[in-house]
Amino acid sequence: xxxxxxxxxxxxxxxxxxxxxxxxxxxxxxxxxxxxxxxxxxxxxxxxxxxxxxxxxxxxxxxxxxxxxxxxxxxxxxxxxxxxxxxxxxxxxxxxxxxxxxxxxxxxxxxxxxxxxxxxxxxxxxxxxxxxxxxxxxxxxxxxxxxxxxxxxxxxxxxxxxxxxxxxxxxxxxxxxxxxxxxxxxxxxxxxxxxxxxxxxxxxxxxxxxxxxxxxxxxxxxxxxxxxxxxxxxxxxxxxxxxxxxxxxxxxxxxxxxxxxxxxxxxxxxxxxxxxxxxxxxxxxxxxxxxxxxxxxxxxxxxxxxxxxxxxxxxxxxxxxxxxxxxxxxxxxxxxxxxxxxxxxxxxxxxxxxxxxxxxxxxxxxxxxxxxxxxxxxxxxx
Amino acid sequence: xxxxxxxxxxxxxxxxxxxxxxxxxxxxxxxxxxxxxxxxxxxxxxxxxxxxxxxxxxxxxxxxxxxxxxxxxxxxxxxxxxxxxxxxxxxxxxxxxxxxxxxxxxxxxxxxxxxxxxxxxxxxxxxxxxxxxxxxxxxxxxxxxxxxxxxxxxxxxxxxxxxxxxxxxxxxxxxxxxxxxxxxxxxxxxxxxxxxxxxxxxxxxxxxxxxxxxxxxxxxxxxxxxxxxxxxxxxxxxxxxxxxxxxxxxxxxxxxxxxxxxxxxxxxxxxxxxx
Numbered sequence: 001x002x003x004x005x006x007x008x009x010x011x012x013x014x015x016x017x018x019x020x021x022x023x024x025x026x027x028x029x030x031x032x033x034x035x036x037x038x039x040x041x042x043x044x045x046x047x048x049x050x051x052x053x054x055x056x057x058x059x060x061x062x063x064x065x066x067x068x069x070x071x072x073x074x075x076x077x078x079x080x081x082x083x084x085x086x087x088x089x090x091x092x093x094x095x096x097x098x099x100x101x102x103x104x105x106x107x108x109x110x111x112x113x114x115x116x117x118x119x120x121x122x123x124x125x126x127x128x129x130x131x132x133x134x135x136x137x138x139x140x141x142x143x144x145x146x147x148x149x150x151x152x153x154x155x156x157x158x159x160x161x162x163x164x165x166x167x168x169x170x171x172x173x174x175x176x177x178x179x180x181x182x183x184x185x186x187x188x189x190x191x192x193x194x195x196x197x198x199x200x201x202x203x204x205x206x207x208x209x210x211x212x213x214x215x216x217x218x219x220x221x222x223x224x225x226x227x228x229x230x231x232x233x234x235x236x237x238x239x240x241x242x243x244x245x246x247x248x249x250x251x252x253x254x255x256x257x258x259x260x261x262x263x264x265x266x267x268x269x270x271x272x273x274x275x276x277x278x279x280x281x282x283x284x285x286x287x288x289x290x291x292x293x294x295x296x297x298x299x300x301x302x303x304x305x306x307x308x309x310x311x312x313x314x315x316x317x318x319x320x321x322x323x324x325x326x327x328x329x330x331x332x333x334x335x336x337x338x339x340x341x342x343x344x345x346x347x348x349x350x351x352x353x354x355x356x357x358x359x360x361x362x363x364x365x366x367x368x369x370x371x372x373x374x375x376x377x378x379x380x381x382x
Numbered sequence: 383x384x385x386x387x388x389x390x391x392x393x394x395x396x397x398x399x400x401x402x403x404x405x406x407x408x409x410x411x412x413x414x415x416x417x418x419x420x421x422x423x424x425x426x427x428x429x430x431x432x433x434x435x436x437x438x439x440x441x442x443x444x445x446x447x448x449x450x451x452x453x454x455x456x457x458x459x460x461x462x463x464x465x466x467x468x469x470x471x472x473x474x475x476x477x478x479x480x481x482x483x484x485x486x487x488x489x490x491x492x493x494x495x496x497x498x499x500x501x502x503x504x505x506x507x508x509x510x511x512x513x514x515x516x517x518x519x520x521x522x523x524x525x526x527x528x529x530x531x532x533x534x535x536x537x538x539x540x541x542x543x544x545x546x547x548x549x550x551x552x553x554x555x556x557x558x559x560x561x562x563x564x565x566x567x568x569x570x571x572x573x574x575x576x577x578x579x580x581x582x583x584x585x586x587x588x589x590x591x592x593x594x595x596x597x598x599x600x601x602x603x604x605x606x607x608x609x610x611x612x613x614x615x616x617x618x619x620x621x622x623x624x625x626x627x628x629x630x631x632x633x634x635x636x637x638x639x640x641x642x643x644x645x646x647x648x649x650x651x652x653x654x655x656x657x
Contacts, residue, residue, distance in 0.1 A: 049647055056486050063451070064458065067460065070462060226444055229447070232449065
C-alpha cells in the first residue's frame with residue numbers, strides 16, 4: 001500500500017486520528033476555533049457507521065459523550081475556552097465514574113469570550129484543576145499537524161486504558177495551520193481498548209479493583225450486566241457511600257491509577273540538553289518558535305537546549321530532575337500565558353535552577369526572535 | 383409487593399432515603415409494574431436520572447442505571463440512546479431537575495423526538511435541599527426561599543413538552559396509581575419522546591410549610607383537585623383554576639431521532655466513498 005500523504009489542517013488531523021483510534025461518537029457545540037472538528041466529524045462518522053450529534057449546549061455535549069461511552073462507543077467532543085469552562089461539571093463526572101472520553105480544547109485567548117480567533121495557552125491550569133475536587137486527569141499537547149493526528153490516537157488509548165478523561169490541549173495555530181502530513185499505515189497503529197470483564201467474574205462489582213492495578217474492567221451498558229453508576233462517592237458495587245474509608249480508598253485508587261503509571265503516560269522530548277546551560281521548557285505551538293530559536297542560537301555557539309512537554313498533566317517532574325544531572329543553570333518557560341506552567345516548573349526545580357518566564361498573552365505567537373532575545377537577556381543576567 | 387417484582391430491585395440497597403409519606407416510592411413502583419406488564423428485557427433497560435430526591439430512584443432499581451449531574455440526565459440519555467438504540471432508555475427526574483437546571487435539555491430532547499421516556503416526579507419543591515421553590519411551585523405557595531409566598535408563575539410541563547415537540551404527553555398522579563401504570567406503559571411503548579408529568583407529594587418540605595396536613599390529606603387533596611383531560615376540555619380557564627388535569631394530552635406519530643440518524647448513515651455510506 002502506498003503511503004498516505006495529505007495536506008491537512010490540525011483540526012482535520014484530529015478527526016482523522018480520532019477515526020483511526022476508533023471514535024464512533026461525537027457530540028459537540030459550535031465554537032471557534034474548534035468548529036471544524038465537529039463539522040468534519042459530522043461528515044465522516046456516519047460513513048463508518050458512527051454517530052454525530054450537535055447538542056443544545058456544551059454541558060449537554062459532554063453528558064452525551066459520557067453516555068455514549070458508557071454504552072460502549074469511543075467518544076469525543078471538542079471545544080474552546082468558554083465551552084471548556086462549561087464542560088467542567090461533566091468532566092468531573094467522567095473522572096469520578098471512570099468513563100473513558102476524549103475532550104479536545106483548542107485554546108483561544110481568554111478570559112471569558114476573550115479572543116475567539118487568536119491563539120493562547122491560557123488553559124494549562126484549567127485542564128488540570130478546572131473541575132472541582134481532587135481528581136485524576138491526563139492532558140497532552142501537540143505541536144504539529146502530524147502530532148495532532150498521533151496524539152488524538154494516544155488520547156483515546158490513554159483514556160481507554162486508564163478509564164479517565166483525556167484532554168487534547170491544542171491552540172488556534174496548530175488547529176488551523178496546514179502541513180504536509182504523511183499518515184501511518186492503519187495496521188501500524190496501536191489501538192488500546194478498555195479492559196473487559198473476565199468471563200469468570202459472575203457477580204460483577206463495577207468499582208472493584210479485580211487486578212490490584214487500580215484499573216477496573218468495564219462492562220458497557222446493554223451487554224447484559226446491569227450495574228449502577230453515580231457521581232456520588234461510591235463503594236465497589238457502585239452505590240453511593242459517605243463512609244470515610246470508602247471515600248479515601250476510592251480517591252486514592254483514582255489518583256494511583258495515574259501516578260503509578262507516569263512512565264507510561266508522560267512523554268517529552270529533549271533537544272541539545274546534554275551540554276546546555278539554558279534549557280527552554282515549552283509545549284504546543286510555542287515549541288515551534290522555540291525550536292527555531294534554539295537552532296539559530298546553536299549556530300551562534302550558545303549552549304541552549306529544549307525540553308518540549310508532550311504530556312502536560314501529570315507533570316513531567318522526572319524531566320526536570322534529569323536536567324540536574326547536566327550543566328544546566330537556567331530554565332526559561334515559554335508559554336502564551338502569564339506563566340501558568342512556570343510555577344509548576346519552579347516547584348519541580350526545587351531551587352536547582354534559576355527559572356525565568358517568557359510570556360506572551362496578546363493573541364500573538366511567541367516569535368523565534370523573542371525567544372532569542374530572552375535567552376540573551378538571561379545570559380547577561382546570569 | 384408481588385414476589386415476581388423483587389428481581390427489579392436491588393434489595394440490598396434498601397431501605398431508601400425517602401421520607402415517610404413521600405410519593406417517590408409510588409412512582410418507582412409504577413415504573414417497575416409497567417416494565418413488568420410489558421415484559422421488557424431487564425438488561426436492555428437503561429434508567430438515567432439527574433440530581434435530587436427523585437433521582438435516587440435508579441440506585442434501587444436493578445437495570446443499567448446512571449445517576450448523573452443536576453439537570454443533565456436527558457443529555458446523558460441522548461448519548462446512550464444514540465450509541466445503542468436497542469436500549470430502552472428511561473429518564474427519572476424531578477421538577478427542579480427537569481424544568482429549571484435541565485430545562486434546556488428537556489426542550490431539546492423533546493424537539494428531537496428521540497425515543498426516551500421521561501417521568502417527572504413533580505412534587506413542586508426541591509426536596510433534597512430541604513424546600514426551595516422550583517419552576518413547578520404554584521404561585522402563592524411558600525418555600526424556604528419564598529418565605530413571603532412565591533411570585534414566580536409555574537410551568538405547565540405537559541404544555542411545555544408538547545410545544546417543544548414531545549410526541550406522547552400525559553399527566554398522572556401518585557393517587558391514581560392504576561392509571562399511572564397504564565400511562566407509563568403507553569409511554570414505554572411509544573416510539574419517540576414521551577413525557578409523563580406525575581403529580582407527587584412532598585409532605586416534609588412542601589406539605590409542612592404550606593400547612594397541608596398529613597400525607598393522607600395531601601393525597602386526598604390530589605384526588606379532589608384532579609379532573610380528566612376530557613372534562614377539562616369543556617371548562618373555561620377560570621373553572622380550570624386550581625385543577626390538576628390528568629390523562630393523555632397527545633399521542634402523535636413522528637420520525638424518531640435515532641431512526642432518522644440511521645438513514646443518515648445509509649446516505650453517507652451510499653454516497654461518494656471518496657468524498
